[in-house]
Amino acid sequence: MNGATASHRDDVLLELDDISMSFGKVQALAGIGMKVRKGEIHSVIGPNGAGKTVMMNCINGIYQPQIGNVNYKGEKINKLRPHKRAALGISRTFQKIELFGGMTVLDNIRLGRHMHLKTGLISGAFWKGKTQKEEIEAREFIEEEIIDFLEISHIRKKTVHMLPYGLQKRVELGRALAFDPELLLLDEPLAGLNLEEVEDMARYILDLNEEKRWKMTIILVEHDMGVVMDLSNRVLVLNFGNAIMDGTPDEVRQNPEVIKAYLGEEDLYATRR
């Protein structure tokens, strides 16, 4: 899939236009530009503290960049709160798992479905009728589309914080999928997983991108170079808040600056158990 870079240059789904963000003296992002085209997997790599997570937070609205614009489908969305951006079709997972710990797997995924439900205070109070029907439909969707896809039917009733880490990561992906987003931000989905789980997760990511059912555009933040190079159409390399380069995996591999930024860190990525 490496060569399959989306060719139509006008098909930009998300554009970061020179965004900057600093926390006091720390410049987390210094004028980053990025164009994510429909249907691609666009990875973001860089050493620890490079600003990758801050960038995801700027895209989904947890942070608002101090300078520059975030454009989604040609519209400026800088000032929109996260829930408004979710409504536009932007979903995400978190580097440090942010599930609703005390709830069951099913309820977590149901919350991902929140925006598709219509129950308000009046119909919700009575349950029978509209609300019950809606809940059953949501349940069917979740069972058929999410739980089957991610192979988590055996844990649907389990409380999330009692699950092993790898499964929590998977549930978080499920929650992010439940509202059928167009753009999916994955912040280190493979971190902390064992080899088998990495393979599963990589397959899910690929399926989400390629299968007709999903056709999702994905921004992938990851330290696992092997997976990044395998899956991505394009790779953006960050270092200390600066974009070193943005290109195809092959271009990135051969770029001397990238090699320099990563020099000595090679072992770090090889230490996965």
Next chain:
Amino acid sequence: MSTFLPCGVYHETYAQDHAFWQTNFIRGKMILLALVSFIAIPFFLTDYLSEFILLIYWSLGALGVQLLIGYCGQLTLGHAAFLAVGAYASFLLMALPWPRFMLDMGVVYPLVLLISGIIAGIWCVIFGLPSARVKGFYLILTTMAAQFITVDFFIAKYVSQIGGRQQDLTLSSDLVKFGPWTVDTKRDIYYYGLILTILMTFMVLNYLRSKPGRAWVAIRDNDIAAESMGINITLYKLQAFFVSGFIGGVTGAFWGASRNIISVEDFTFGKSLWLVGIILIGGVGSIHGVFYGAAFMVFMIWALQEIVGMVGGTGNIIYYKEIAFGLAICGFLLFEPNGLAYRWWQSKNYFNLWPFSY
């Protein structure tokens, strides 16, 4: 917290799986509970009817607090204010010149009850507005402001002056009519409270298994994740404040109807604290906990009264009461921070999963 079904029980449809009472055993227990509360208590335990009315009152009040604190994670220390708003609103609205036929048909009081709840709900939303910006300690301060602004200032200084100086407001019990049913005896009041409690409890339970309630819990557990999933957290927080205030309002109205007279003394800051104490004892984030906590408190007060009576005390147990309740809360926070409901849940799962209970 999800409960485990007994070994060997499975569901065939999602509707079954979404139902409240999923096994015959639970259905049986509910029928038993209904028999006890609708027949045994009002007809055979008449000596204790006052205590049960108190139990209903405290349960209802704590239900609203539980929703806000236990399910939406918004701390409140001024909930008696919304009980007061509901009580005063209902009394003042009943004093309006309603047409005779409406009074006779018994539609006025139900309508007034509803409107009082809505007014209290809106009042609660006003004091919930800061929750959009502040959390925790600061929110506690604004809800305490609700208490003092509403009760000690607004109601004490202005509202209770309506209809004459230093007069407590009264409501004649023949006005409390639901259709043909006039709520005038103690047993009627008990039934009124019981039905109200059932309605409010089901309302909250229904919310919790649908969109609004899930959003509240999500906000409590992780507001950033909630917002990223498309939940408008400000809107849902305010909805929680509204529902909580609404429940507070009808609770206050019920309290007023049960005594036919209200004064600011009924809605002190102390009462707000007791409401929070009930959910601390019963268990934060549990509907069962509301009832266990309220039962614990009512029973404790009753027992104290009996003891003081037995040893021939002066009958003024107000101080013992406060001290005992304070100690009880401390004890629970130290030894059973999850409350009575958690104990119950543990033992229930033990038996449900038996013989594999570990």
